[in-house]
Amino acid sequence: MSEQNYELIIEPTRGWFHIPWRDLMHYRDLLMILVRRDFISQYKQTILGPLWFIIQPLLTTLVFTVIFGQIARLGTDGVPPALFYLCGMVPWNYFSGCLTGTGAAFTTNAHLFSKVYFPRLIIPLSIVVSKFMALLVQLGLLIVFWIYFNGFTPAGAQLELGWRILWIPLILLQTAAVGLGTGLCLAALTAKYRDFTVLSGFLVQLWLYATPVIYTYSAIPEKWRIWVALNPMSGVVEMFKWSILEVGTPDAKLIGFSVTGTLVLLVVGLGFFTKVEKTVVDTI
Amino acid sequence: MNDTIITVENLSKRYRLGQIGMSSLRESAERFLQRLRRSSSTNKNEQPIPNLNRQGNNKQRPTDPSESQDFWALRDVSFKVQRGEVLGVIGRNGAGKSTLLKILSRITEPTSGRAILRGRVASLLEVGTGFHPELTGRENIFLNGAILGMRKREIEAKFDEIVDFSELDKFIDTPVKRYSSGMYVRLAFAVAAHLDPEILLVDEVLAVGDAEFQRKCLGKMGSVAQEGRTVLFVSHNMGAVTMLCNRAICFANGGVVQDGPSAEVTNKYLAGTTPDNGLVSYPTDSNHVHFTRAFISSDGNTPQAVIPLSLPIHVVMSYRVPTLSKQVQLVCHVWHARGTHVMSTADIDSQPELLSNRENGDYRTEFQIPPNTLAPGRYRLTLACGIPNVQLLDEQEGPSFEISDVGSYAAKWSGARRDVLLALPIQWTTGRVSAPASMVGLKLETRIS
Numbered sequence: 001m002s003e004q005n006y007e008l009i010i011e012p013t014r015g016w017f018h019i020p021w022r023d024l025m026h027y028r029d030l031l032m033i034l035v036r037r038d039f040i041s042q043y044k045q046t047i048l049g050p051l052w053f054i055i056q057p058l059l060t061t062l063v064f065t066v067i068f069g070q071i072a073r074l075g076t077d078g079v080p081p082a083l084f085y086l087c088g089m090v091p092w093n094y095f096s097g098c099l100t101g102t103g104a105a106f107t108t109n110a111h112l113f114s115k116v117y118f119p120r121l122i123i124p125l126s127i128v129v130s131k132f133m134a135l136l137v138q139l140g141l142l143i144v145f146w147i148y149f150n151g152f153t154p155a156g157a158q159l160e161l162g163w164r165i166l167w168i169p170l171i172l173l174q175t176a177a178v179g180l181g182t183g184l185c186l187a188a189l190t191a192k193y194r195d196f197t198v199l200s201g202f203l204v205q206l207w208l209y210a211t212p213v214i215y216t217y218s219a220i221p222e223k224w225r226i227w228v229a230l231n232p233m234s235g236v237v238e239m240f241k242w243s244i245l246e247v248g249t250p251d252a253k254l255i256g257f258s259v260t261g262t263l264v265l266l267v268v269g270l271g272f273f274t275k276v277e278k279t280v281v282d283t284i
Numbered sequence: 285m286n287d288t289i290i291t292v293e294n295l296s297k298r299y300r301l302g303q304i305g306m307s308s309l310r311e312s313a314e315r316f317l318q319r320l321r322r323s324s325s326t327n328k329n330e331q332p333i334p335n336l337n338r339q340g341n342n343k344q345r346p347t348d349p350s351e352s353q354d355f356w357a358l359r360d361v362s363f364k365v366q367r368g369e370v371l372g373v374i375g376r377n378g379a380g381k382s383t384l385l386k387i388l389s390r391i392t393e394p395t396s397g398r399a400i401l402r403g404r405v406a407s408l409l410e411v412g413t414g415f416h417p418e419l420t421g422r423e424n425i426f427l428n429g430a431i432l433g434m435r436k437r438e439i440e441a442k443f444d445e446i447v448d449f450s451e452l453d454k455f456i457d458t459p460v461k462r463y464s465s466g467m468y469v470r471l472a473f474a475v476a477a478h479l480d481p482e483i484l485l486v487d488e489v490l491a492v493g494d495a496e497f498q499r500k501c502l503g504k505m506g507s508v509a510q511e512g513r514t515v516l517f518v519s520h521n522m523g524a525v526t527m528l529c530n531r532a533i534c535f536a537n538g539g540v541v542q543d544g545p546s547a548e549v550t551n552k553y554l555a556g557t558t559p560d561n562g563l564v565s566y567p568t569d570s571n572h573v574h575f576t577r578a579f580i581s582s583d584g585n586t587p588q589a590v591i592p593l594s595l596p597i598h599v600v601m602s603y604r605v606p607t608l609s610k611q612v613q614l615v616c617h618v619w620h621a622r623g624t625h626v627m628s629t630a631d632i633d634s635q636p637e638l639l640s641n642r643e644n645g646d647y648r649t650e651f652q653i654p655p656n657t658l659a660p661g662r663y664r665l666t667l668a669c670g671i672p673n674v675q676l677l678d679e680q681e682g683p684s685f686e687i688s689d690v691g692s693y694a695a696k697w698s699g700a701r702r703d704v705l706l707a708l709p710i711q712w713t714t715g716r717v718s719a720p721a722s723m724v725g726l727k728l729e730t731r732i733s
Contacts, residue, residue, distance in 0.1 A: 006482075008405065010387060011398035030430035037427055041418040044459075115413045116431055117390035278393040281386070282299060 013278060016271040023119040030118060034126035039133060053137040057093060061086045068214050077216050077247035083149045084245070088213035090142050091240045094135040094172065095179040095233060096204045101127035102183025103200045106191040106276075110284045120277040124184060128176050135172070146244070164243045171239050174259070177266045178232045184269030188276040191284050211237055216247070217254070229254045232261035289483060289514050290365035290388075294397035297358040297383050297538075357383040359538040360397070365514060367403075372525035372546050373518040374553055375535030376681055378567070381518045382487065384535070385409065388516065389485055403482030403514070406432060410487070412472030417461035421452055421471055424460050428475045442478045450474035465673035484515045488679065520666055520681060522550045526623040547623075554621050554664050554684055562589035562683045572677040573609050573669050576602045576646070580665075580685040584650060590686045593660055593707060597653040597685070601667060602646065609642045612677065614649065614669045621662035621684075626705055659707040660689040 043049040061082055068074045069081035076084040102124040106113065109123055186203075190196040211233045212220075220228055228234050235258025238250045358380045365371050373381045387394050389407035414431040415424050425446055429439040439446075447453050450471045460468055519525050525532055525546055532549040534542035542549045563579040579587035582595040591597050599616060617628040631649055632639045665682030687707075 006402065006404055008390075008401040009398060010390060010394065010401070012393050012396060026435070027430070027433070029436035033427050033430045033436075037416055037419060037423070040423070041416055044418045112414050112431070114386075114391060115410045116407065118431060118433065281392045 016275050018274050018278075019121070019270065020119045024121060024125075027118050027122050031122050031126045031129065034122065035130045035133070038126070038130040050137065053134045054141050057086060057089050057138050057141060060089055064089075064214060074215050075219055077218065077245075079245050079247055080149050080153065083145050084241075084247075085214070086142055086145050087241050087244055088237055090135065090138050091171065091175045091237055092208065092211065092213050092233070093138060094131055095175050095236070096208075097131035097134065098128050098176055098179025099183045099186070099204060100200060101131060102180055103186035103190060104197070105183070105187045106280055106284055107187075107197060110281075113284070114281045120280070121273070124180060124187070124273070127183075128180055131179075132172075132176070142244070160246065162246065164246070167239065167243045171236060171243065174232075174262050175236050175240075177262050178236060181262065181265030181267075181269035184273040185265070188269075188272040191276050191280045207231070207233065210234075213237055229257045230261065232258045232265065234258065236262075287367045288364045289367040289369075289402050290516070291400045292361055292363050292384075292388075292397075293399070295358055295361045295384070295387065295394050295399055296356060296396045297380075297387060297392075298395040299355045299357055356538050358387070358394070361538070361540055362397075363533060363540060363543060365516065367514055368512045369531060370515040370517060370529045372529035372532035372549075373516060373535065374520070374522070374525055374532055374550065377679075379535035380538040381535045383538075385485055385487055385516070385518050401483055404480075405483045405485065406479040406481035407485035408432075408476050408479075408487065409485075411469060411476055415460060415468070415472060418459055420459055421450075421456040421463070424471065425475055428472065429478075432476065432479055434479065438480075446474045446478050449477060469673055482513060484513055486515065487518045488520065488676070520679060522554060522619060522623050522664070524623075526550050550623065551621060554662065562685055563587040564681075564683045566680055568604060570678060571606055573603060573605050573612050573642070574678040575667050575669070575680050576604050578602070578665070578667060578680070578682050580683050587683075588685070589683070590688050593687055593689050594655050596655045597658070597687075598650055599653070599665065599682075600648065600650040601682075602648050603669065604646050605642050605644045607644050609644075611639060611671045611674075612642055612669060613639060613672055614667070616651070616682065617666045617668070618653075618658075619664050619666065620705055621664065624705060626658070626663070656707055656709045658687050659704045660687045661705075662686050 039050075043052065046052065048055065064085040065081045068085070069076065079087075105120070105123045105127070113120065186196055186200050190200070208214075210228065210231050212228065217225070217228065217234065217238050235250065235254045238254060239258075241247055242250045357378075361380070361384065373384065375381045385407065386392050386409075388399055388401065389405070389409065391407075391409075412428060414428055416427060419427065425443065426436070426439055429446075430436065447456055450467075450473075452467060452471055452474075455463065455467065460471065463471070515528075517525065517529060529546040531544065532542070532546035533540050534549050534553050542552055562581075563577065565577040566575050568574065568576055578599070578601045580591065581588050581598045581600060582591050584598040584600060601614070601616070603614065614631040615628055616630075618626040620626055629651060631651075662684060663686070664684035666679065667682045668676060668679040670676040670678070689707075
């Protein structure tokens with residue numbers, strides 16, 4: 001940064017897209033420090049520490065396997081139910097973590113925001129990175145599951161790795177984008193209307209049922225598929241399962257809707273957030 | 285060459301009352317519908333006949349809630365600051381000085397107007413912003429430093445210096461939740477003191493911490509100014525403003541009402557703050573312990589602005605405790621009009637039981653300064669309540685008052701003695717020790733020994 005001609009003009013800004021790129025670059029260290037803070041503070045004074053990253057999806061997978069696999073007997077496209085549910089839960093957890101974390105960005109940091117300036121986008125971005133750490137651990141768990149079912153159970157014969165797993169980074173990027181975009185919208189709305197804090201809690205719950213995590217996309221009657229496809233997370237989860245387990249039918253329509261929806265959410269979220277952030281301190 | 289470092293031009297900031305705090309979707313929808321209805325009635329040009337009487341004007345259009353609820357925290361504020369200047373910003377609570385600081389710190393945007401800052405800015409509206417109790421001192425130095433805008437390598441380079449300044453090297457790897465409140469503040473200030481900006485914006489950060497800490501802060505600020513930095517210093521502490529700043533501006537109702545040498549501005553401010561009878565009332569909209577009114581009296585009942593030297597000074601304060609509060613103390617500082625901090629006293633000094641528990645309700649408290657203590661002159665009070673070294677809950681400019689010398693005492697005061705702070709009735713006792721004859725002997729004796 002040039003120290004000599006540094007000049008800052010403060011005036012009311014109009015319009016929607018003021019992403020402070022230069023400030024974001026300057027504050028990138030803060031982003032990493034915040035990630036570290038989240039990680040440390042979350043597991044200090046817990047006995048199991050980061051093991052919780054694993055326990056939570058394990059328990060969820062167990063519950064799903066019992067309820068949806070054993071009792072409700074929903075189909076899993078021939079994949080062992082435990083592997084099927086875990087495979088759906090990994091991107092889903094990342095998405096819901098990004099969404100709820102980002103959605104509360106203004107309300108949980110109100111005090112910080114009212115005392116000091118830094119680009120507000122740093123907070124949502126740090127959440128996306130911090131949840132990515134948890135995701136990596138859960139991906140490791142998924143690999144363990146995969147190896148187990150592949151090598152030690154008869155079902156393993158059907159599982160085969162392929163070049164399609166190279167799509168995973170892109171799929172995860174899209175997961176983060178959906179979570180971030182939705183979360184940014186929610187954050188902007190919550191800053192003004194507290195009604196949305198209540199909403200964001202069960203939004204994630206309901207959204208889960210609208211996404212083929214528990215069930216398969218192919219199990220949905222043809223005439224309803226369009227409604228499921230409108231949900232950007234459907235394509236994401238379906239792609240993820242396909243790239244690892246080679247199940248599901250990520251057709252062009254599903255992917256097209258998903259990518260378009262993600263971009264729309266991200267753009268609307270960013271615009272909304274950057275619009276609200278400028279005077280959020282006055283209303284929060 | 286014109287070396288203006290801060291230019292503020294017609295800066296204004298509007299708040300919508302009622303919007304601050306809770307707001308629900310329903311209210312907003314109602315407001316929106318109202319706006320629609322108004323614009324559809326197409327009577328926009330049919331304004332009421334201009335009425336100079338403000339109240340009358342308001343009564344004529346009670347159906348316009350969105351406009352009558354507007355509140356201008358700043359209105360058309362313009363001023364310039366030269367490089368190296370230390371500018372004090374004073375004014376009553378709600379006069380707009382904090383809003384100005386928030387805008388200059390980029391915490392919120394102005395409604396109109398603009399400000400140009402030519403240099404790296406650091407603002408200190410609080411010490412220890414973002415400290416996390418679970419993190420160690422070391423981790424918090426990095427966190428706080430980064431929040432204040434330092435790069436990681438910058439913090440690494442200054443790390444040892446920061447630790448030295450805080451005098452906490454033994455505890456640097458202990459979580460700050462185990463720190464005493466004093467240690468906490470020391471660490472926080474150490475980080476802030478090592479910011480390296482060209483423009484420093486400081487709010488009442490000096491309000492926390494003990495006297496020694498405050499001195500350290502003031503000292504550091506003084507040295508910052510000597511290095512040629514520009515400082516904008518918002519304070520209630522007239523003594524500090526007079527001491528540190530060469531120029532001051534005074535805010536009232538969102539505008540600058542005074543601008544000039546700091547001593548001049550603070551004096552005018554002090555003279556104008558208290559109404560004739562010395563009774564001051566405060567807004568009662570806080571959720572924390574807060575003052576509701578305060579006055580000075582010689583009998584404890586009737587507010588007075590002038591107290592004769594020979595009568596006791598009763599300082600009477602009323603405050604409200606909205607919810608059961610613990611660890612709270614009330615402090616009253618007495619200042620001479622020239623800015624000297626004369627004394628301070630806290631309610632828990634004599635009633636320590638108040639520290640552990642304060643039930644909700646309205647309280648009245650008073651203390652007395654004995655007669656013949658403060659010398660004739662002008663004084664003012666500042667009132668503060670909070671959790672010592674941790675959180676300031678309320679701070680108010682108290683009443684100011686004058687000690688007058690109505691008795692014959694006045695006649696004896698002259699010259700240098702007029703400027704003193706104390707008028708204690710000192711008794712001298714004099715006795716003749718010996719007759720002149722033995723004095724010679726006495727002197728000799730002392731010389732020998």
